[in-house]
Amino acid sequence: TSGNQSGSGETHKTVIEYWHVNAQTQGGQAVDELVKDFNAKSKDVKVVAKYNPDMYKGLMQNLQAEKAAGKSPALVQVGWAYLDYFSNNFSYLDPNDAIAKFDPKNKSFLKENFLPNVLHLAQNKKGQVGIPYSLSSPVLYLNKDLLKKAGLNENGPSSWQEVRQFADTIKKKTGNYGLYVQEPADTWAQQALMLSNGAQIITKKGKAVFASKEGIEAYQLYQDMVVKDKSALHLPWDQGVDAFVKGKVGMLYTTIAQMSNVKAGAQFKVSTIPSPPFEGKEAKVPAGGSFLAITAQSEDQQKAAWEFEKYLYSRQSMAKWTEATGYVPPRKDVAQAKDGLKDYIAENPMLKAALDQMDKAVPWTSFPGNSGLQAEQIMIDSRDKILGGSGSVSKTLKDAQQQINQLEK
Amino acid sequence: MSETCIQLKSVSKMYGNTKVISDLNLSVKKGERLILLGPSGCGKSTTLRMIAGLETVSSGDLMIDGHRMNDVPAGKRHISMVFQDYALYPHMTIEKNIAYGLMVNKVNKEEVARRVDQVLSILNLKGLERRYPRDLSGGQRQRVALARSIAKQSTIFLLDEPLSNLDAQMRVSARNELLKIHETYHQTFVYVTHDQMEAMTLGHRIALMRDGQLQMLATPYQIYHRPANVFVAKFIGTPATNIVHIHLDGDHFHFQNHSLTAGKEWLPLIAANGSNEFLLGIRPEHMQLSKINKPGALSGTVKRVEEYGSRTGVIFNFEESEMIAISDSRNWRNGERIYFTFNQKAMYLFDKDTEKTIGFVD
Amino acid sequence: MSETCIQLKSVSKMYGNTKVISDLNLSVKKGERLILLGPSGCGKSTTLRMIAGLETVSSGDLMIDGHRMNDVPAGKRHISMVFQDYALYPHMTIEKNIAYGLMVNKVNKEEVARRVDQVLSILNLKGLERRYPRDLSGGQRQRVALARSIAKQSTIFLLDEPLSNLDAQMRVSARNELLKIHETYHQTFVYVTHDQMEAMTLGHRIALMRDGQLQMLATPYQIYHRPANVFVAKFIGTPATNIVHIHLDGDHFHFQNHSLTAGKEWLPLIAANGSNEFLLGIRPEHMQLSKINKPGALSGTVKRVEEYGSRTGVIFNFEESEMIAISDSRNWRNGERIYFTFNQKAMYLFDKDTEKTIGFVD
């Protein structure tokens, strides 16, 4: 489609780099297609997409290196956990400024199209850092066959306490594990658990407070399932998902982005339900995924970056993005629109659980200061400690909290 | 010394499809020194190793002291063996080398110490106890290997070319060492060599082998003076026995151009043989050379003269073949015509086809 | 053959601080076959390698054809050398092995082909041209090594124990091969060996070395019959020369208990020597054994009899020492008392301290 004209036009096109983390099985192909489409349509911008391995951490590393070399890409995906780290260490262009500067006609682009709680995800004290792009939301996948076999309600549990009972029953009745909660190199899902019990991770001032009664309680329930009941699995992410898809686990608590993988592999009836709350509390789901931030330094690069960004946020692009990745669209109007996801949702009802809980999305806690990465590492370490069954939950969490608060900012 | 110690009954050995020992019958008497002699690759080591239990016997029976041993593992045969490369444990001191096998076999400590001490003094190794093999000369290593075997006090002693890594001077003294040991312990020796001097001086009997087959089993004297076939005659003795083709016509031996009246004593043997074609064997030391023609002498041309020290080797052309004679005189010149005679009693006659001796007359 | 080809003038060789060759004077005539003989480690190879230019000369002069060669690199000396391990290029065919050195030296192609063809046929290697060294037997390899050296057509031919990897039978034929080559090309041979038989039969002259020092340089006959010192007498001849300590009192040689009238012919030599203490050397083959005491005979007890085939070795105790005699008779028994005499003309007398001969009388 780009055709012959681009050959001559190429010379005065602004070339910008778009850095993403989408591996081939996880939207990488869609990125390529979107970029190709954009390049064909755009008269003066050419986008070069660069895949960064090792997810958002890897991208951050590369950005560091690029900065050390005195260069920077134009548009980058920043993982939610890196919000603070990114905004403290790199220079970026506030999307509001970008719009004001390059696209004054569309002044209210953000307000019109995004839920405020969603926009809030990409804000820091100073303002908007970027625009939410890949939104992943943790949902509970159910192996309906196993639930049925265990004599449980196929619609699934309605609270975490009930999850525990379900898991226990599955374990006892079928011999299979009841639950697996994802354990990647972050504590996103565990934060969801604590948040859904009404705990706070950090205060506005950046002080860690997760070792509260609620936080401990939530983690305690999780630990009990793993250690005491032995009804929940404690494994690295890929192994856990693999076990669920092979029908060895009753329930899987992981991102909606795993939907197509689960669907392709599962030979049992599978459904999703929204992330459950604790009894009497309200569910909260930290947003996973990333926002897009403009890191271009020169004006023409910044302009081109915005142009491309606008393309990515169009309804069609958003829909395509969701279909390819399973990410929930951050824009309000994509789900119902005909040129959006209407048909797709009809075919993939599993996505609905995630869409339905968009209003419960809260920012994924990003620890402030230069030691944010280390704070996250401490969180991971304490998760491993707790699930390994060594030491009490409250002591582990309190130690972690204290350690994090002592890190130099 | 008449009791049989080791007996091989129709023993054969195959490696894959090649037979390297065929149908070997051999018996070694108690306390005897038997030599296995033969050219390289004839199967001497293989035979020895079968006796030791280091190779399996493909067919036939191996008896030791009247018991069938084919399936008894090497360690249980109570046999000592000295290897060509000595096979000392390089990481153990001399003392340890000797003691190790004994200790593992639970000989008690004082006994081990006693035996080690004894063999060390017998073999003149005192003072070297704490050295390692690498710090010894070839001759010393060889003595340690002997010492180790002796300490084991087994009655059978197998030796696979134990002296071949030593130089000429050392070999002579090592040979004497071996004899001394045998005099002391009277083990049954089976000794492999390809050095005929060693074989002659050490052996009570010699088993001469070729291509896996026994050629002759006899005392050194017999091996030398009564060779069973051409191979034995040529293999034993340096320079080697001259072999010439002759045929008998009436009572004359005919060479190509020469002829000779056959000794009367040979005629009955010749008659018994049937065929008239023979190979004549004459040892170089049994020939008399002369510059003057005598009746009954054959003639040739000197090709080369070799100095052996006390005697001289004269290589000359006789008809189409080259012969060698040993002479006490050094007075021979290349190209010179010479005449030679030999005592027909000391010559050998072999059937041309079978190459076997037709008998002896002296 | 009188022109000097190689000359070593007071040549010494140091390895670090150890002198392995000291003050060696040696000259080799054109076309001569000189043998370097001596026990292991005496410096034979080192000497040869200095001539070749593979080792530097520490002091003294090395002359070839009258030119000082000390500083001429090996490649420019135009010398051929045959190594003990043959040093064939394993990755080249036989043909290539022979041709390689020539081609590097820019001999033209036809000439190379001609020479290769020639040496192949001389050494009976036709048909093996395209094989690799690994596919040849030991004897064939040795011939290829010779062929390669011959093809170079250099006038000096150095050989470092070229036959020591061959077995007894092959050695004899290889020796003849070497003689044939020398007869054809008349190179100057310097030949290292520690086998005295090889030395005696191959050498025009023998240089006998010991601990880096020349002991004697003479023809094989002289080396055998006129040994310059005790070492030479003992090293040459098997069994080795018997050496006994005697001292002269008046006109009598005194052993420990025995005594003997000294031959008159010896007296002037003895007088010239000054000291009266001697080492007496008698070759085993120069002794006559008897069961009966005769005037002038000495007596001993038979310890052991060795069978050599045509003759017998009789080892007997004479006073405190052990002696060996060679006898044509086999009629000796262990423990038996015997009497021996020897021709005083054939005996050697060495000064007790210097161990040098005091002269010869026959």
Place this chain on the structure above:
Amino acid sequence: MPENKMEWRRIIWHLVLIVFVLVALFPIVFAVSNSFKGLSESYNSILQLIPAHPTIENYKTIFTSLPLYQIIINTFTVATVVTLFKLVTSYLAAYAFSFSHFFGDKLLYFLFIATIFVPFTVTMIPNYLIISRIGLLNNIYGVILPQLCDATGIFLLTQTMRTIPKSLIEVSRLDGVKTVGILRDIVFPLTRPAVISIGIMFFINSWNEYVWPTLILKDRANFTLPLILQMFISSEGGTNFPIAMAISMVTMFIPLVLYLFFQKYILNTFSQSGIK
């Protein structure tokens, strides 16, 4: 009976060895098998080694969705350049160490060999900085540059050269062959098998190199094969196992072919590496 006992012992040890053989081979067989399965089949018929519905879809996918040719070329370039350089530098050094004496030769040799003991983390950060300073980050030449020399190569080649009989060199000396001639006509042909197998090992190791390229290469188009694999492991969308297997097969292919062709050389040369 004792013979039987011996036989039994042999059989038991054979069984033990067969277990090791299975452990060695199983993953490879498993990879081959799964690379021809569809995603669903790979999830659900794990124990079935022969796919019920064999498909080459996975291979198609990776070749269409990834710049795989480019990546193979990258890997090939890195491995080839690294191998050639390592061979040349090691060969020259080994030649000097084996055939001449010069001031400091023993010490230098020791130092070279001692570098084998330096863990890569020790040089990791500074080398990263060097590469980024000279602008070779995200460039295969940045991967190549610090690897142009290899102490194990020097070690193995020196070992090999020292086994060449001195007399061969001396004979050629006597024939007037010069240093260059000896290197070309004698030493090189004799060490060729070792050079080939060491070269192949360099190639295979470099082909499989993972840690250093992960630090240096950022852009998919510049990747080498082992990095591609990482793209399919544990990413948020779930791991597509059969596709990962197909990539593994592509990654393994060249080393396997090289090994099958040159195993005799390789086994011989590496067998000797421990014998000083």
Place this chain on the structure above:
Amino acid sequence: MSVISKKWISYLFILPSLVIFAVFLIWPGIYTVYLSFLDWNLISPTKRFVGLQNYLSLFQDPTLYKILMNTFVYIVILLVINCFMPYLLAFVLEFVIVRGKKLYKKILFLPSIISLVVGSMLYVWILNPVSGPIAIIFKKIGIDLPTWSSTSGLVLVVLSLITSWKVFGYNFIVLLAGVSNIPSGVIEAAKLDNIPLHRIFFQIVLPMSSATGIYVLIMTIVQGLQYIFTPINVVTQGGPNYASSNMIYHAYQQAFVLYKTGQSAALSTLTLLLFTILLFLEFRFVERKVYYAGK
């Protein structure tokens, strides 16, 4: 006699290697030591000199001791699987089984040419404690596999096994060569003396092939610890709670995940120091007792 006639040629031949080593090994080594006295995050323009602070906090961090311990455990496991086992099997193959040497050699060497990333990933799937093929087979006979990847202790063993899969074959052929080099006569002499096999192994074969043994031992420690980096990175990223981390991986993590260059450099320096001590000990105590064939 030197083949190379002129000395400067020798230096010329060594120069390329020397330059590369100097630039990419020796200088970086020194620079790492320098970095270990700084506080720096790899990109910031300012490097702060902090003296021994990095070392102090390193030693104050309990993680260090855990990782040291892990490193030690890795070494022990690797030695058992990659040094002792192949040694034993080489001995058995050479002196007990005798036949089939070539075939076993060929097959067992095969994995060492395959990328360890590939191997690690394969094993993650094969050894999935719940849904992998091994787990399923075991399940059928009623055994539940432990969740090794999240069990400290066990995770070290499994990661070592994965590494061994790659390293075993190489060590095996090297040791087999070492063992075959023992003159067969010595072993036969021992057999004749009725020495039992296990004694032959420990008292004769082991000491007599010790030169090769030491080589493999050192290589197992030095290379093994570096090889194990890949499975750690692919499978556990050092977790759970550093239970699978070792000094090499931790240094990497500090530098390129947490950007604590100083800490990482200090740890690397420490590692280098440990390796040096190891090498020194080897020379000091083992080398002297080693028997070298042919000397």
